[in-house]
Amino acid sequence: MTISRRVFVxxxxxxxxxxxxxPLFLGRAVFGSYRPLPSLTGSDRPVLVCLFQRGAVDGLNxxxxxxxxxxxxxxxxxxxxxxxxxxxxxxxxLHPSLAPLKELWDNxxxxxxxxVGSPDSTRSHFDAQDYMETxxxxxxxxxxxxxxxxxxxxxxxxxxxxxFRAVAFGPQLPRILAGSAPSLAIDDLQAFGLRVPQxxxxxxxxxxxxxxxxxxxxxxxxxxxxxxxxxxxxxxxADPSQYRPAAGVDYPQGRLGRTLLQIAQLIKxxxxxxxxxxxxxGWDTHVNQGSNEGQLAARLRELGLALSAFSRxxxxxxSRVVVLTMSxxxxxxxxxxxSGTDHGHATAMxxxxxxxxxxxxxxxxPGLSVEQRFEGRDVAVTTDFRDLFGEVLARHLGAxxxxxxxxxxxxxxxxxxxxxxxx
Amino acid sequence: MRIPLSxxxxxxxxxxxxxxxxxxxxxxxxxxxxxxxxxxxxxLAYGPRPGxxxxxxxxxxxxxxxxxxxxxxxxxxxxxxxxxAFKILDYDRGDLAQRFRDAxxxxxxxxxxxxxxxxxxxxxxxxxxxREFRELGGELQQLAIVRATxxxxxxxxxxxxxxxxxxxxxxxxxxxxxxxxxxxxxxxRPRALGRFEDLLIATAESPAMLFYLDNAQxxxxxxxxxxxxxxxxxxxxxxxxxxxxxxxxxRRHQPTxxxxxxxxxxxxxxxxxxxxxxxxxxxxxxARIFTGWSIEPPERGAGFVFRDWAHDHGxxxxxxxxxxxxxxxxxxxxxxxxxxxxxxxxHVSAKLCARFVADxxxxxxxxxxxxxxxxxxxxxxxxxxxxxxSPDFWSAQVVRSKVKTPFEFVVSAVRAVSAxxxxxxRLAQVVARLGEPLYQQPAPTGYAETEAHWVNSGALLAxxxxxxxxxxxxLPGIDANLDGVxxxxxxxxxxxxxxxxxxxxxxxxxxxxxVILEQLADVADPLQARALAVGLAIGGPDFQKQ
Numbered sequence: 001m002t003i004s005r006r007v008f009v010x011x012x013x014x015x016x017x018x019x020x021x022x023p024l025f026l027g028r029a030v031f032g033s034y035r036p037l038p039s040l041t042g043s044d045r046p047v048l049v050c051l052f053q054r055g056a057v058d059g060l061n062x063x064x065x066x067x068x069x070x071x072x073x074x075x076x077x078x079x080x081x082x083x084x085x086x087x088x089x090x091x092x093x094l095h096p097s098l099a100p101l102k103e104l105w106d107n108x109x110x111x112x113x114x115x116v117g118s119p120d121s122t123r124s125h126f127d128a129q130d131y132m133e134t135x136x137x138x139x140x141x142x143x144x145x146x147x148x149x150x151x152x153x154x155x156x157x158x159x160x161x162x163x164f165r166a167v168a169f170g171p172q173l174p175r176i177l178a179g180s181a182p183s184l185a186i187d188d189l190q191a192f193g194l195r196v197p198q199x200x201x202x203x204x205x206x207x208x209x210x211x212x213x214x215x216x217x218x219x220x221x222x223x224x225x226x227x228x229x230x231x232x233x234x235x236x237x238a239d240p241s242q243y244r245p246a247a248g249v250d251y252p253q254g255r256l257g258r259t260l261l262q263i264a265q266l267i268k269x270x271x272x273x274x275x276x277x278x279x280x281x282g283w284d285t286h287v288n289q290g291s292n293e294g295q296l297a298a299r300l301r302e303l304g305l306a307l308s309a310f311s312r313x314x315x316x317x318x319s320r321v322v323v324l325t326m327s328x329x330x331x332x333x334x335x336x337x338x339s340g341t342d343h344g345h346a347t348a349m350x351x352x353x354x355x356x357x358x359x360x361x362x363x364x365x366p367g368l369s370v371e372q373r374f375e376g377r378d379v380a381v382t383t384d385f386r387d388l389f390g391e392v393l394a395r396h397l398g399a400x401x402x403x404x405x406x407x408x409x410x411x412x413x414x415x416x417x418x419x420x421x422x423x
Numbered sequence: 424m425r426i427p428l429s430x431x432x433x434x435x436x437x438x439x440x441x442x443x444x445x446x447x448x449x450x451x452x453x454x455x456x457x458x459x460x461x462x463x464x465x466x467l468a469y470g471p472r473p474g475x476x477x478x479x480x481x482x483x484x485x486x487x488x489x490x491x492x493x494x495x496x497x498x499x500x501x502x503x504x505x506x507x508a509f510k511i512l513d514y515d516r517g518d519l520a521q522r523f524r525d526a527x528x529x530x531x532x533x534x535x536x537x538x539x540x541x542x543x544x545x546x547x548x549x550x551x552x553x554r555e556f557r558e559l560g561g562e563l564q565q566l567a568i569v570r571a572t573x574x575x576x577x578x579x580x581x582x583x584x585x586x587x588x589x590x591x592x593x594x595x596x597x598x599x600x601x602x603x604x605x606x607x608x609x610x611x612r613p614r615a616l617g618r619f620e621d622l623l624i625a626t627a628e629s630p631a632m633l634f635y636l637d638n639a640q641x642x643x644x645x646x647x648x649x650x651x652x653x654x655x656x657x658x659x660x661x662x663x664x665x666x667x668x669x670x671x672x673x674r675r676h677q678p679t680x681x682x683x684x685x686x687x688x689x690x691x692x693x694x695x696x697x698x699x700x701x702x703x704x705x706x707x708x709x710a711r712i713f714t715g716w717s718i719e720p721p722e723r724g725a726g727f728v729f730r731d732w733a734h735d736h737g738x739x740x741x742x743x744x745x746x747x748x749x750x751x752x753x754x755x756x757x758x759x760x761x762x763x764x765x766x767x768x769x770h771v772s773a774k775l776c777a778r779f780v781a782d783x784x785x786x787x788x789x790x791x792x793x794x795x796x797x798x799x800x801x802x803x804x805x806x807x808x809x810x811x812x813s814p815d816f817w818s819a820q821v822v823r824s825k826v827k828t829p830f831e832f833v834v835s836a837v838r839a840v841s842a843x844x845x846x847x848x849r850l851a852q853v854v855a856r857l858g859e860p861l862y863q864q865p866a867p868t869g870y871a872e873t874e875a876h877w878v879n880s881g882a883l884l885a886x887x888x889x890x891x892x893x894x895x896x897x898l899p900g901i902d903a904n905l906d907g908v909x910x911x912x913x914x915x916x917x918x919x920x921x922x923x924x925x926x927x928x929x930x931x932x933x934x935x936x937x938v939i940l941e942q943l944a945d946v947a948d949p950l951q952a953r954a955l956a957v958g959l960a961i962g963g964p965d966f967q968k969q
Contacts, residue, residue, distance in 0.1 A: 228880030
């Protein structure tokens with residue numbers, strides 16, 4: 001069913017005119033007809049996928065500094081043994097659970113950034129997540145998120161007429177997407193729209209609401225509902241229930257795999273997606289974190305498998321896609337009394353995709369000795385997260401002016417790490 | 424028909440009260456009694472119940488407003504009965520602290536178990552104290568919905584919501600999981616229509632706020648407790664109680680310096696406003712004044728305590744005032760000062776006007792509110808009365824110009840069909856799905872009042888779904904019986920007339936009417952027709968506005 005109902009409305013509307021029916025009908029038909037669905041052939045548009053590792057991932061066991069004896073001294077029970085680390089550059093290596101990503105490292109489409117984080121010293125999840133999403137560390141009253149500010153300031157790169165420019169996967173719009181630019185929260189692509197089991201009845205009801213809101217003419221209620229109905233229509237065309245990943249690609253069980261599958265699907269259906277956001281939780285490993293096996297290993301395995309499946313599923317389309325992981329802070333260098341780690345400062349982030357200048361661990365490594373630490377206990381921050389996010393926005397999405405996106409900061413290209421290939 | 428009955432019982436009281444107040448200005452001449460009653464019910468209440476527009480119009484809208492401004496004289500027995508079903512109201516702060524501790528212990532035990540297997544925690548597998556505590560949290564949200572829906576003291580419920588949001592505390596932050604209920608019950612609710620100054624002081628002293636904005640750990644640099652001081656540690660031991668929210672060195676040892684969070688938000692959000700003319704050095708001086716305002720250990724009830732040893736005994740200079748060492752009274756004096764600053768009066772009045780008048784409120788109503796504030800030294804009822812009697816409140820541009828928040832939408836929809844919310848958190852989950860999970864705004868700003876924050880395509884679709892579910896008797900968490908509101912009929916025109924009159928208060932647009940009529944054309948079953956008409960009316964654009 002790719003024939004737009006608008007075609008139908010238009011022709012029947014004209015028929016009504018010729019029959020001399022009342023103008024109200026005509027008015028409504030015209031509203032319906034002058035709004036063609038955006039046609040977006042843009043498979044060459046850049047796409048950014050942000051994954052938030054909520055709970056503060058232990059950067060040191062994700063990207064392991066196995067070349068540093070202090071790492072092993074401080075973590076007698078939970079360090080990843082040198083013989084099982086997937087070595088990257090002689091000093092750093094991947095946790096063995098992330099082995100599926102090694103291939104991407106080798107073909108230079110994966111880079112890690114170490115010692116990245118916030119200039120604010122808070123060790124509260126809630127404050128630190130807030131700061132990372134608003135992009136204003138230390139300022140609690142910022143109302144909107146940096147991704148939303150990018151969307152509202154950068155109209156130039158907005159795919160015309162799509163409701164799918166910025167999509168968060170989850171039941172609610174996260175802070176990072178809060179703000180004045182339209183953005184969608186989608187819990188499940190297949191269930192997006194009106195929840196009426198029978199298709200015929202659902203279509204009828206959808207049309208009825210669409211007509212009701214067309215009566216609004218202008219204003220936010222009108223424009224937002226229009227975006228919603230366009231989204232339903234476009235999704236129907238893309239037919240999410242029929243989606244099959246590329247041959248041989250299996251996403252791991254669980255929410256993250258399911259979400260990345262849906263993001264891949266949106267990218268492939270060319271509905272104008274520019275930024276996707278998803279959460280993956282379970283990183284707050286205070287107790288029995290484990291080393292090669294255990295809690296953290298299980299979460300990293302899911303992450304590695306999901307990212308690897310996503311990359312293989314998108315195939316050539318990864319040439320225009322960047323995946324960026326982020327987490328509110330890192331964890332203590334020294335393991336605690338419960339074989340876990342407590343809230344720390346800097347952590348590690350990953351960037352993945354064709355535009356990535358990969359195969360390298362980026363950022364200045366501050367070292368692990370006591371005097372090199374932040375407050376004597378945590379990995380120091382040498383890269384402000386806004387410099388990394390700013391680089392991705394500027395060099396991958398082509399954002400012009402970063403100063404309104406990160407107010408009071410102004411990311412400086414001089415400080416960019418080179419995570420993204422120069423255009 | 425509860426309304427006329429309770430009106431009758433309070434009629435004499437309301438009349439005598441009105442005699443003490445300045446004569447209320449009548450609504451703009453252009454407005455009918457019906458329209459002004461609807462407007463008042465949309466703004467001072469969570470929308471009309473069936474028949475309520477007419478009863479308020481008959482009673483007299485200004486008299487009804489006066490009555491709402493004096494809620495203690497309004498009978499609210501049905502709600503009081505309903506509140507008995509909420510266990511959370513039987514527990515004090517100490518009980519909840521105990522239950523929270525039990526839940527945390529259980530959680531740790533499960534985590535240790537799960538760590539052995541590498542599994543993650545499955546929410547459906549959670550039992551015992553963790554489950555119980557979570558259920559109490561759900562009750563807290565649902566209670567807000569039940570009160571907003573059922574209370575006859577509608578304006579007070581609106582103001583409770585307003586102040587809860589103005590003095591926002593995030594329930595998800597550590598100890599606030601068990602501190603929030605008493606914050607709502609004892610700090611906000613009794614003062615919602617009192618004096619601003621009292622409310623400001625009460626929130627400053629509230630354990631929930633002291634924890635949320637970190638003032639509980641704010642101590643004078645170099646100060647030392649008489650004996651080892653680990654806030655809350657005697658009760659929670661290590662790494663419990665959301666102690667993870669605190670830096671570990673503070674957890675293990677003791678707070679080491681001032682924390683500016685509360686001081687900053689006090690000035691920026693609670694009082695002067697972001698452009699209120701204060702500076703960073705002012706923030707530091709204010710933070711010094713509040714050093715020592717802290718929380719008792721939970722086994723002693725987790726109440727407010729002033730710790731003299733943690734207080735900065737030096738002299739502070741701020742806003743042209745000098746504070747010599749005067750313990751807790753310094754903070755109280757500062758709060759009283761702030762409550763009467765012009766910037767505060769203007770900032771808070773503008774927020775009230777954004778709530779009651781328009782997203783971008785006209786200056787006239789703000790100025791009227793500020794004048795009343797000044798004259799009465801911050802009597803909230805007088806400030807509200809000034810807003811409700813200002814011409815701006817009744818102007819044509821303002822009527823039905825505001826989009827409902829998700830909370831307002833759900834509550835007004837439930838009221839519109841005279842449905843009865845139950846005690847489960849399911850209706851609160853509907854509000855959350857529409858984008859406004861109650862008490863879960865992490866930022867101290869609270870939720871926004873403007874339509875730009877609430878209207879987006881996903882949220883609108885969610886409203887339509889909720890409306891259709893409500894009309895079809897499938898909305899979780901309520902007992903709805905449309906028969907008493909809109910009797911089923913095969914006469915579609917009559918059906919739409921009833922929907923317009925009883926649900927939309929007669930505001931149905933010609934367009935909406937024609938669309939609904941068209942949709943009903945091929946629906947023969949009267950129950951189906953009614954569900955469709957009601958669903959479209961509540962999910963459509965007319966009902967989104969107030």
